[in-house]
Amino acid sequence: MQCSYFDAGLCRSCTLLDTPYAEQLTSKQARVEELLDAHSPEWLSPIASPEQGFRNKAKMVVGGTAAAPTLGILDGRGEGVDIRGCALHLAPIHDALPVLARFITLTGLQPYDVPSRRGDLKYVLVTANAEGELLVRFVVRSEDVVSRLRRHLAALQETLPNAVVVTANLLPEHKAVTEGEREIVLTSRDRLTMTLAGMRLELRPQSFFQTNTPVADQLYTQARTWVDELGPASVWDLYCGVGGFALACAAPGRAVLGVETSVDAVLSARATARREGLDDVRFEAGDATEAALQAQPGEHPDVVIVNPPRRGIGETLARWLDASGVQHVVYSSCNPVTLVRDLEWMPGFRMRRARALDMFPHTTHLEVVTLLERVDSPATDRPRVRMP
Incomplete structure (x- = not known):
């Protein structure tokens, strides 16, 4: 992509603009595969972005x-x-x-x-x-x-x-x-x-929304595909924003809970769920880690989806997931470095699948979504999650 601002040295935000896009994508895929090499996931083909006209x-x-x-x-x-x-x-x-x-x-x-x-x-x-x-x-x-x-x-x-x-x-x-x-x-x-991803989401002014709509569409579709293959009875979407993952994974008889610190985003998500008649999908304003820690002992969803900021989910939530009865985690990360760090606190899970998505073309950043499955044997007599 040619950019007069870049050529004139006025804006260098797109640090990789002078690298052909195909090379950008190949390099990013190689880098994330190297970072996650120890986890040996099945890699799906990367999702490319339009080179321009993609930011909403x-x-x-x-x-x-x-x-x-x-x-x-x-x-x-x-x-x-x-x-x-x-x-x-x-x-x-x-x-x-x-x-x-x-x-x-x-x-x-x-x-x-x-x-x-x-x-x-x-x-x-x-x-x-x-x-x-x-x-x-x-x-x-x-x-x-x-x-x-x-x-x-x-x-x-x-x-x-x-x-x-x-x-x-x-x-x-x-x-x-x-x-x-x-x-x-x-x-x-x-x-x-x-x-x-086929959903009409309500966006209030202070709500977070992925800026690259074409790639975000693929991200939510991928998560929905994995969750539907698992067929869980209950799902938590932590760091849910306006509810994209939670709403994408809604299904008849499936209890879904989204948790997000932004009250504006929660109101947006509730408005979408109400308009679509999704009575089994609920949203609460609060801290993702605190919501998990406040769950009653032994209560857990079948699947947890996390989409944290660049700092990752952190040790407390990662260790809670590892000690819980959660069987699968869909972890969407905009910073693979913190994803690798968080996985060190989750030895009870293995990475089954992974996919890179170029949410941020012409920069060194990318999104990677992974499917984690439990490999240890937690107690089998724990009750299913009770929605708060």
């Missing part, structure tokens, strides 16, 4: 001035670099960014200047669904400027009618995060419907 979300730092805003990244001096033409984004996002830049000028919101710590607007976050509808979030420092967004909202919707959800996110602190805790919804709609 843009996280754009706002720089420059209100009269001439930049949307993109910051350089080493903390000044804005405009990359609104980035080819990784879906077409509706690509088309929306110039409109949003003009809207910033219309509102007179001053972009946040990192060196001086002055200004109103820090980020513009844009998510697109398959229908081209947009969720637009303006990350601002103070509620004082929200009235300006409200005042000009009709003008934005007239020039960008597919912006069906528009919010203001409050982030007053000067720190290296993208969003704050408080969200103010400015439109009548408060969620976007995202299609993934």
Whole structure:
């Protein structure tokens, strides 16, 4: 893929862009196979990504001035670099960014200047669904400027009618995060419907969603295939986000529980389950490890799915899984290094299958999903899981 920003040295986020894509995928597969070599899984063929036009979300730092805003990244001096033409984004996002830049000028919101710590607007976050509808979030420092967004909202919707959800996110602190805790919804709609693996998932503003829709579709389909082959009566989806794995693995008579720290994500997941009439699928807000530790002694699901952040599931949860009666674990990892570390605390399981998915093309990162099965012999008289 050719990129003028990369060629000019303005953006180097895609560190592997000068490597042919086929070589990128081959190298990633070789690296993850080397990392997991001691576990000797059956490797399924890797899942490739489109080389461009795959990102359903843009996280754009706002720089420059209100009269001439930049949307993109910051350089080493903390000044804005405009990359609104980035080819990784879906077409509706690509088309929306110039409109949003003009809207910033219309509102007179001053972009946040990192060196001086002055200004109103820090980020513009844009998510697109398959229908081209947009969720637009303006990350601002103070509620004082929200009235300006409200005042000009009709003008934005007239020039960008597919912006069906528009919010203001409050982030007053000067720190290296993208969003704050408080969200103010400015439109009548408060969620976007995202299609993934045949499911229509409800996405609220602060909910996590995989940014590479084509590859994520394959990820959830793979997990569903493995779980359906096992035919479990009960499944836990820990770190469930908006419920993708839990909802994908729902089946008649199968009790499914999703656990996620984000209340917004849990509300999104519950809305999807309610709309689809999935009475056997439940979602709870809480810490994944704490949820496992609070289970009654001997109670366990047949299958646990984990999809943790890059830090992995950690020793406590890994050891709990190893000591439990859980028979299979589907572990989806965006960091194979922490996956290998977590497996050291789970000697009661062996890796049966694995598949690499190139969720992050043109970078060194990738996703790997694995199916673990128990090889020791836990007590057989433990009762099946009782849903909390």
